[in-house]
Amino acid sequence: MKTHHHVILSLLAGGVIVAGCASSPTPAELDKTTAEAVKASFRDQGIVKVSVLNTDETAKACSAADAAGKPLDEKMAKAIEEANLKTIKWPSNGKFLGSWQEGEKLAQSGRGLTWTDDAKTPNGGNCYNCHQIDKAEISFGTIGPSLYNFGKLRGVTDPNSPASKAMVEYTWGKIWNAKAYNACSNMPRAGHMGILTEAQVADLVALLLDPKSPVNQ
Amino acid sequence: MRLSASISMLLASALAASTALAQKSAIQSIEEYRAMLQDGNPADLFEAKGEDLWKQKRGPKNTSLEKCDLGKGPGVVKGAFVELPRFFPDTNRVQDLESRLLTCMETLQGFNAMEIAKTPFGRGEQNNLTALATWIAAESKGQRFNLPQSHPQERVSYEVGKRLFFLRAGPHDFACSSCHGQDGTRIRLQDLPNLTKNPGDGIGFAAWPAYRVSNGQMWGMQQRLNDCFRQQRFPYPGFGSDVTIALAVYLGVNSQGSVSVAPSIKR
Numbered sequence: 150m151k152t153h154h155h156v157i158l159s160l161l162a163g164g165v166i167v168a169g170c171a172s173s174p175t176p177a178e179l180d181k182t183t184a185e186a187v188k189a190s191f192r193d194q195g196i197v198k199v200s201v202l203n204t205d206e207t208a209k210a211c212s213a214a215d216a217a218g219k220p221l222d223e224k225m226a227k228a229i230e231e232a233n234l235k236t237i238k239w240p241s242n243g244k245f246l247g248s249w250q251e252g253e254k255l256a257q258s259g260r261g262l263t264w265t266d267d268a269k270t271p272n273g274g275n276c277y278n279c280h281q282i283d284k285a286e287i288s289f290g291t292i293g294p295s296l297y298n299f300g301k302l303r304g305v306t307d308p309n310s311p312a313s314k315a316m317v318e319y320t321w322g323k324i325w326n327a328k329a330y331n332a333c334s335n336m337p338r339a340g341h342m343g344i345l346t347e348a349q350v351a352d353l354v355a356l357l358l359d360p361k362s363p364v365n366q
Numbered sequence: 367m368r369l370s371a372s373i374s375m376l377l378a379s380a381l382a383a384s385t386a387l388a389q390k391s392a393i394q395s396i397e398e399y400r401a402m403l404q405d406g407n408p409a410d411l412f413e414a415k416g417e418d419l420w421k422q423k424r425g426p427k428n429t430s431l432e433k434c435d436l437g438k439g440p441g442v443v444k445g446a447f448v449e450l451p452r453f454f455p456d457t458n459r460v461q462d463l464e465s466r467l468l469t470c471m472e473t474l475q476g477f478n479a480m481e482i483a484k485t486p487f488g489r490g491e492q493n494n495l496t497a498l499a500t501w502i503a504a505e506s507k508g509q510r511f512n513l514p515q516s517h518p519q520e521r522v523s524y525e526v527g528k529r530l531f532f533l534r535a536g537p538h539d540f541a542c543s544s545c546h547g548q549d550g551t552r553i554r555l556q557d558l559p560n561l562t563k564n565p566g567d568g569i570g571f572a573a574w575p576a577y578r579v580s581n582g583q584m585w586g587m588q589q590r591l592n593d594c595f596r597q598q599r600f601p602y603p604g605f606g607s608d609v610t611i612a613l614a615v616y617l618g619v620n621s622q623g624s625v626s627v628a629p630s631i632k633r
Contacts, residue, residue, distance in 0.1 A: 166460065166522055166608050174522060182522060183529040183612075190607035191600065199601045201536045208534040215532035215543055262537050262599045275538075278553045290553045292545065328539075337538040344537055 180213075195264035207233060211333035226332040234329040236341045237322045245317045245354050246308050252356030253363070255349055256282055262344065272344050274353055275337070282356065283363040292335060300358040301365040308358050320354050396555065396633075409500055409577040409629035412584045416501025419494050425475025434470035436463070436502065447506035448626050451615050453517035460523045462614045463499050464588045465606030471495075483605040487589045492605075499586040500575045503628040510625055511572060513618045520615065527616025530609055531561070536599035542613070544598075546570075556633070564620055568627035571617040576630040584629070587614055 166186060174182065191199050204212075207229050214221045221229070258273025260266060276282060281295035299320075305313045323330055325340030339345040345353070356362050420431045420443075436446035437454070451462040457469055471491070472479035482491045515521055534541040545553060546561040559565035565572075575586045585593075591610050595603050603609050 179525045183526045186608040190609035194602035197601045204535045212532050212534045216529045263596050288554045292551045335544050342537045
């Protein structure tokens with residue numbers, strides 16, 4: 150007998166997880182039940198609308214791979230990276246590097262886009278939550294790699310030189326859309342998803358690559 | 367007391383040392399700070415209030431909760447917490463402690479469960495619900511988690527919870543697993559338990575309800591999950607909604623055999 154998952158109105162708004170009979174549901178049925186539970190459980194609050202749960206193919210494929218406990222196959226990963234690479238918007242004024250001082254402030258800030266923020270809250274970069282950056286800041290997370298000496302280790306002594314071009318572009322691209330280089334990276338797609346503006350991305354590139362930035366001392 | 371201020375004070379001396387040493391001693395200082403907190407947990411006050419609320423005649427029906435069935439039969443409190451969430455035949459759904467308490471408050475006492483579910487945390491009957499959850503959890507302190515998985519809906523909840531744990535969404539593509547999917551990582555200086563497996567006695571699922579020093583609030587698991595979703599930039603999960611309960615089943619089953627230390631005290 151087929152397992153049915155009825156949508157019922159329970160005591161509390163929700164209640165979609167109802168197995169009809171004893172047979173085990175298939176993975177596809179469980180995916181469907183999960184989607185129904187999400188639909189029934191979340192509501193708009195403040196500036197956050199339920200529409201932020203309508204994800205793209207990248208998020209869908211990576212979520213499914215994570216839940217299954219096996220990484221994406223190489224072909225799929227490549228296709229996702231290529232699709233994300235195409236989304237990268239390069240600086241319209243041609244300037245990849247902004248102010249590292251502003252970049253440091255952005256890297257410190259984890260604000261913005263929660264339901265307790267208002268629309269006027271400037272979005273932070275959340276960088277220190279996961280990365281070591283300026284060595285003077287000892288409160289840093291470790292989910293991402295250390296970015297201390299980012300430019301120095303990569304031999305960027307003059308970001309405007311032709312020799313630095315590839316690394317400058319990579320740094321911009323990685324911040325704009327991290328999934329262009331690693332399909333299921335844990336890192337947000339700051340430019341692509343509209344978290345940071347072009348000017349803010351330039352400030353972060355400067356924090357990482359400007360030879361005068363504390364990152365490269 | 368604001369934790370940020372306390373940490374800054376603790377960090378001030380540490381900053382004088384070399385960076386590597388400074389970081390180690392900063393973490394040690396925070397550990398010492400946490401140890402000092404253990405001397406007196408304000409959760410005790412919520413516990414006492416919760417026990418009173420359980421025995422008090424309240425609500426439109428002027429009845430106590432003493433006949434509430436938390437899964438081990440009417441009125442059985444000891445050991446109930448470490449087996450929740452579980453399936454309840456009378457409501458035909460899997461319920462966690464807080465949603466089960468709501469059911470009892472409605473059926474036994476005549477409260478409007480929907481209304482309480484819609485009340486913001488920390489207000490009115492939500493405060494009472496947290497106190498009740500704190501006392502009930504405390505009655506199982508030191509016991510090992512042993513969530514049932516024999517009912518098909520309990521197994522469906524686990525599988526749905528797992529999918530939700532890995533669900534990347536919102537502007538930042540954050541899932542629960544973004545922060546809680548690997549060993550030995552932290553956000554800023556905050557250590558993160560890996561919740562895809564058993565994180566150990568008193569860690570993760572086994573630490574809530576907890577008193578939070580940084581904001582002076584007592585939080586149940588519903589509020590803990592709610593604030594995780596807030597930080598993930600997700601929309602607002604309904605109180606006692608399927609998503610929150612399925613996630614609790616996933617975390618609770620993963621914590622099988624771990625000792626509950628709730629109510630604990632957190633930064």
